[in-house]
Amino acid sequence: MSVVLALAAPGWTCDAIVHGTVQCTTGSQVITWSITNDQTDMGMTLVHALSSIGTQFYPTTGWSSAIGPSGTTTATTSVPSDVVGAITLNVYDTWANGYSTVDGGTVELTGPSCSTTTTTTTTTSPTTTTSPTTTSTTYPTSTTYPTSTTYPTSTTYPTSTTYPTSTTYPTSTTYPTSTTYPTSTTYPTSTTYPTSTTYPVTTTTYSTPPICHDVSAAPGDGRAVVRWTPPDNSAVTDYVVTPYLGSSALSSHVVRAAHTTEVVSGLTNGKTYRFRVTAETNHRTGPASGPTNAITIGVPTAPSSVHAVPHAGKTTVRWNAPSTANGSRITAYIVTPYHDGVALPARVLSPHSTQAKITGLTPGRRYTFRVAALNHRGLGPKSNPSNAITAHKPNTSFAAFDWIL
Numbered sequence: 001m002s003v004v005l006a007l008a009a010p011g012w013t014c015d016a017i018v019h020g021t022v023q024c025t026t027g028s029q030v031i032t033w034s035i036t037n038d039q040t041d042m043g044m045t046l047v048h049a050l051s052s053i054g055t056q057f058y059p060t061t062g063w064s065s066a067i068g069p070s071g072t073t074t075a076t077t078s079v080p081s082d083v084v085g086a087i088t089l090n091v092y093d094t095w096a097n098g099y100s101t102v103d104g105g106t107v108e109l110t111g112p113s114c115s116t117t118t119t120t121t122t123t124t125s126p127t128t129t130t131s132p133t134t135t136s137t138t139y140p141t142s143t144t145y146p147t148s149t150t151y152p153t154s155t156t157y158p159t160s161t162t163y164p165t166s167t168t169y170p171t172s173t174t175y176p177t178s179t180t181y182p183t184s185t186t187y188p189t190s191t192t193y194p195t196s197t198t199y200p201v202t203t204t205t206y207s208t209p210p211i212c213h214d215v216s217a218a219p220g221d222g223r224a225v226v227r228w229t230p231p232d233n234s235a236v237t238d239y240v241v242t243p244y245l246g247s248s249a250l251s252s253h254v255v256r257a258a259h260t261t262e263v264v265s266g267l268t269n270g271k272t273y274r275f276r277v278t279a280e281t282n283h284r285t286g287p288a289s290g291p292t293n294a295i296t297i298g299v300p301t302a303p304s305s306v307h308a309v310p311h312a313g314k315t316t317v318r319w320n321a322p323s324t325a326n327g328s329r330i331t332a333y334i335v336t337p338y339h340d341g342v343a344l345p346a347r348v349l350s351p352h353s354t355q356a357k358i359t360g361l362t363p364g365r366r367y368t369f370r371v372a373a374l375n376h377r378g379l380g381p382k383s384n385p386s387n388a389i390t391a392h393k394p395n396t397s398f399a400a401f402d403w404i405l
Helices: 395-405
Strands: 018-027 029-039 044-053 056-061 072-080 085-097 100-110 211-221 223-229 237-244 253-256 261-265 272-280 304-311 314-320 329-337 346-347 355-358 366-375
Touching: 029 044, 029 261, 044 272, 056 366, 072 085, 211 272, 223 237, 223 272, 237 261, 253 261, 304 366, 314 366, 329 355, 346 355
Parallel strands: none
Antiparallel strands: 018 029, 029 072, 044 056, 044 085, 056 072, 085 100, 211 223, 223 261, 237 253, 237 272, 304 314, 314 355, 329 346, 329 366
């Protein structure tokens, strides 16, 4: 990560030197700025200190509005850990009864630079198990039996018995020579059985998993209001709304199917959140929606009714103040011009007015404008775009007359 910082403004009577360092905390990147007035004979008065990445502004806190000769103040900016880009410190000092923007250079963020390390503890099992020792049982080596048994050596029987010398039996008996049996028995060669048995097949059809669309969030004081468009699926029974702080999912909120709006409370003012919504049926849970826009809790709501009117060499932009500042007073308005959908450098304006004169636009080009309000908790969401206008050329004859005077 490289840091290249400088502070300069044509026509200033005071200069300042800005230094920045980046530190990591869980879920965010913290940039600490040091702003030094290098004048030894006069002080500086700071009205605003903001940090930006492209057209996105982030609140900067801790700075002192007055910096004496050779004095120094510090400021701190917190950026979500998944933000990648170059962050610029913008310091706004009052002089000649107006606002001047002083770019404080850039700090390159490589993100995500902060993560939570999970430590896994391995439990070592015993390497050996002691089994009981097998013992032996001693039996007698031999059993002694008698070596011999004495029986009588002989038995005396009568010497002879006289039987008839012969017995006459018939010489032969005639039996049938053969018995005839059937040579073979014929059985059916095969038995035909049905080749298959058809059983009814039961198919259960479930509806396509429902997906929620058009999910958005608006900041409140310690809470956010999340809205979504329900899926085209009448089988939805519940919605699950999940807040995310950085990449970490927080406790979910379950909402009955009859509602498509949920107030998520218990959020921390000044922290930036996103939200996802998931639809559920009796049989399955659908995929989560895409994330909402990132919102900072406790910032003002968006200004409304933004309208632009072109004049010679300038454009007047008017708007209505936010419906609520969410518990912290508005400190500035940020007006951003857009040409062909591309955001141009924003203007920082007083919190006491709801209109601004925008100069420096290219004559003949078409522009729209969006306005956001800033308080001590951060920058609120941008308004809807204004009507489109074509920038006019300056009144050259008037300018020449004014130069002659």
